[in-house]
Amino acid sequence: MEEKIFKKFLKDRGQRLTRERAAILRKTSSSQGHFDPESLYLEMKKKSLKISRASVYRTLHILCECGLIEKVKKTEHGTIYEKTYGQGHHDHMLCLSCGEVIEFYSEDLERLQKDLCKKYGFQWTNHTLEIQGYCKKCLKKTG
Amino acid sequence: MEEKIFKKFLKDRGQRLTRERAAILRKTSSSQGHFDPESLYLEMKKKSLKISRASVYRTLHILCECGLIEKVKKTEHGTIYEKTYGQGHHDHMLCLSCGEVIEFYSEDLERLQKDLCKKYGFQWTNHTLEIQGYCKKCLKKTG
């Protein structure tokens, strides 16, 4: 399904769905959660799919424009992406130590935001909430 | 006032309030809105305050730990900071039509987030919430 969308998107711009692009799309589609370009590149290499860093970066860029994935955030460890196709809305906690991203969703939080918008006469379309701090694992490590 | 806070913070860690650090603090304190390390460095140079990039970066790092400034966001063009001393915490609504930024604060929202962190074993340090949509004025215009 994603492949069909991607192919159409490319075609409309006179671009081609190559072996490499398809491979990257497959990888991102099958990913649960988040990924970054470098890890994705290394994983593909390990599975002896031959691909270059340049192609990974280039293709992720296109997938963003296409709307199948999204930049979540730029960190010291690189840019974090997530697939958006078929994913419900959620917010993020970001660990400042290891860069791990925790997804969460709270109905209360959503409702509260909508109430606040009403109060300000603001028509909500969407939002991004990111809580920064330290994850369980890192807290255990450093005490 | 900020200088007193900074000095105490440094002293408690066996560090010194040097000429360079004081100059950077003065610059960040007097800034309205946002700034980035490179611009700050260049501005100081233009005013013939001699300072190195290394010191700018190092000092901004310390000022963050001290809580006088905060990283707002990493972009392709570098990290954006803002001073936080004397600025209450707030979140933003961003109008997609006219670009207006509405600042707001909700105690309930803050509490709810802290509760969520507890639930995930996540140690909260801070957060950024941006609600995107359309402001009152723009809604009136376009109906």
Add this chain to the structure above:
DNA sequence: AATGATTTTGAGAATCAATCTCAATTATTA
């Protein structure tokens, strides 16, 4: 004020993610 210990600075090197270059390769079209 001199001594010695400690911290800080700056210039440039190093790092690291991301982008760019361009010749070779691959896919598409006529």
Add this chain to the structure above:
DNA sequence: TAATAATTGAGATTGATTCTCAAAATCATT
């Protein structure tokens, strides 16, 4: 199949940030 156009990969480049380390500044003690 030839001509045309898009894509790839290896490595060079960029740009922000961090690191190195000798020289300079600061502090505490006499």
